[in-house]
Amino acid sequence: MKKLSLLFSAVFLTFFLAACSETTSTNEENEENQNKQNEEQSEEQPEEGTTDQENENKEQEESKESEPEQPYEPIKPAEDAKPLEDKLTEEELEKMPKAEAHGGDRTRLVPVGETMVEGAEDQTDGPLKDHRLVAYYGHPNSTNMGILGEMEPDALMEKLKEQTQAYSDADPSRPAIPTIELISTVAQRDPGPEGKYFHMTSPEQIDEYAELAKENDALLMLDVQLGTDSVINQVKLIEKWLKLPYVHLAIDTEFHVQEGETPGIDLGQVNGEEVQEAVDYLSKMVEENDLPDKIVLVHQFMDEALTNKEAIQPTENVEVALNYDGWGDASTKMSLYRKFVRNEAVQYGGFKIFYNKDEPVMSAEEVLKLDPNPAIINYQ
Numbered sequence: 001m002k003k004l005s006l007l008f009s010a011v012f013l014t015f016f017l018a019a020c021s022e023t024t025s026t027n028e029e030n031e032e033n034q035n036k037q038n039e040e041q042s043e044e045q046p047e048e049g050t051t052d053q054e055n056e057n058k059e060q061e062e063s064k065e066s067e068p069e070q071p072y073e074p075i076k077p078a079e080d081a082k083p084l085e086d087k088l089t090e091e092e093l094e095k096m097p098k099a100e101a102h103g104g105d106r107t108r109l110v111p112v113g114e115t116m117v118e119g120a121e122d123q124t125d126g127p128l129k130d131h132r133l134v135a136y137y138g139h140p141n142s143t144n145m146g147i148l149g150e151m152e153p154d155a156l157m158e159k160l161k162e163q164t165q166a167y168s169d170a171d172p173s174r175p176a177i178p179t180i181e182l183i184s185t186v187a188q189r190d191p192g193p194e195g196k197y198f199h200m201t202s203p204e205q206i207d208e209y210a211e212l213a214k215e216n217d218a219l220l221m222l223d224v225q226l227g228t229d230s231v232i233n234q235v236k237l238i239e240k241w242l243k244l245p246y247v248h249l250a251i252d253t254e255f256h257v258q259e260g261e262t263p264g265i266d267l268g269q270v271n272g273e274e275v276q277e278a279v280d281y282l283s284k285m286v287e288e289n290d291l292p293d294k295i296v297l298v299h300q301f302m303d304e305a306l307t308n309k310e311a312i313q314p315t316e317n318v319e320v321a322l323n324y325d326g327w328g329d330a331s332t333k334m335s336l337y338r339k340f341v342r343n344e345a346v347q348y349g350g351f352k353i354f355y356n357k358d359e360p361v362m363s364a365e366e367v368l369k370l371d372p373n374p375a376i377i378n379y380q
Contacts, residue, residue, distance in 0.1 A: 067125060068245065068290055070292055071246040071292060072127065072218060072246060073177075074131050074175035075161060075168045075175060077168040077175060078165075081170075084112060084171040085112055087170075088112060088369070093112050094108065095107060096108055096338070096370065097334055097370070099330070099331035100334040100337065100338045100370055100371065101335075102335035109342065109372065113171060113373055114372055115128065115132060115174070115348055115372055115373045115374070115375035116347060116348060116372065117341070117345035117347065117348070117372055118345060118372075119345065120314075120346070120348075124315075124318065124319055125292070125293050126292070126294065126295060126318075127177055127293075127295060128295060128319045128321065128348050128376070131174055131176060131177050132171075132176050132177070132373075132376065132377070133176065133177050133179045133219065133376040133377070134160070134163055134167050134176045134179060134379075135179035135180065135377070136159075136179075136180060136181065136378070136379055137181040137183075137223070137352070137379065137380045138181075138182075139182070139186060139201065140182075145380075146181075146379075147159075147355060147379055148180065153208065153212050154212075157216050157218070160178045160179075163379065164177070164178040166363075166364040167364045167368070167377065170365050170368050171368055171373070179213075179219040179378075180212065180213050180219070181221040181297075182201070182206065182209045182221070183201065183223045184201045184222040184224060184237075185198045185200055185201065185223075185225050185237065186198060186201065186225055187225035187226065187252075187264065188264075189262050196228050196229045197227030197228050197257065198225060198226065206222070206241055210241060210246075213246055214246060218246070219246050219247070219248060220241075220246060221250045222238050222247060222250065223299075224249070224252065226252065226255050226256035226263075226270075227256070227263055228257055228258065230274065231274040231277065232277050232278055235249065235281055235282070242282065242285065242294075243289055243291065249282060249297070250297040250323075251270065251296070251297070251298050251299065253298065253299055253300055253305040253306045254268045254302070254305045255268045256268040256269060256270045257269075267302065267304060267305065269304055269305055270298075270305070270306055272306065272309050272310065272311035272312045273308060275296065275311070275320075276311050276313060278296060279296050279315060279318050282294045282317070282318050283318045286317040287317060293318065294317065295376075296318055297321045297376060298312070298320070298323060299323045299325045300323065300324065300340055301326040309322075309344050309346060312346050313346075314346070314347045319347060319348060320346050321347065321348035321375055321376050322340065322341050322346050322348075322349060322350065323341075323349075323376060323378065324337040324350065324351055324352065326352075327354040327380075328357060328359065329358075329359055330358060330359065330366075333351075333358070337349070337370055337374075341372075348375040349372055349373075349375060350374055350376035351367060351370065352380060353377065353378070353380070355379060355380070364377075
């Protein structure tokens, strides 16, 4: 009986120890799961003392760090430069210049200082979003095609920076970037060996001005004059340079002629669909090569030179500016800027000034009274 009692005691003790062991194991597992859950919740919750806005700002900063570095340095405004709005009268703040209105309604479509046309938006991180471009246009082999051919490269850059400074001082809220606009394909009256009525600027000259822009934290805009060639084909001819982070595209519409026509004699024309093909091509190039966002500048001085404007649409990677190119009487030029840029809006506006042909040559302060403010001012 005693042995039986001892046997029952041993069995009971075995079950008791097993139960205790299982309970201990379960408790440890529960505790481990609880600790793990607390850690996960801690990771999901914002740090103590931070707000949703601070976390959002942190995410934006991290996103910016992953974006390509901007390859330019705008010219800083002078320390005593006053805001653009402080330099204008109440009437000038509310109304466009009389010359621009040309007898019509003078009410501004956008506030003074705004460079995007009414209703437009910019989804890029491109140069025009917070700055404006001041460009010197031309070809190094010709004094007749613009100021670029009238000066040696270093002297040109010095004068360009002085002109750019005038715009940074005129509107300190939008510091200006010096830009070289180099004609990379030159329209000509001779059909040439390929029968396309243009010749290519030498790669050595393009390289020289690309290096000049890079050394001075400036931008380079390569202008194509087309001849009878297509826009997209000319873009591909200069693709090597367009893949540089500081190089952008300009299209000279007036020199794009049809078979049987001659540039410089017959007025050329570009359809907006051809421009859009170039915009889309550059947009894809930006994505595939992790480049900073690009600009496409489209030159126009007459109605016929650019048709089907509604086909031109900026993208998430490409900003688009329409540039009024005419020369002569300043009042007439302001009126035509209203007609071609303000009233036939795409995204941004540009305005060309001729040092030797305009009467009078408008100052930076006068240019920045236009509605909308030109985002690009190029000098020829």
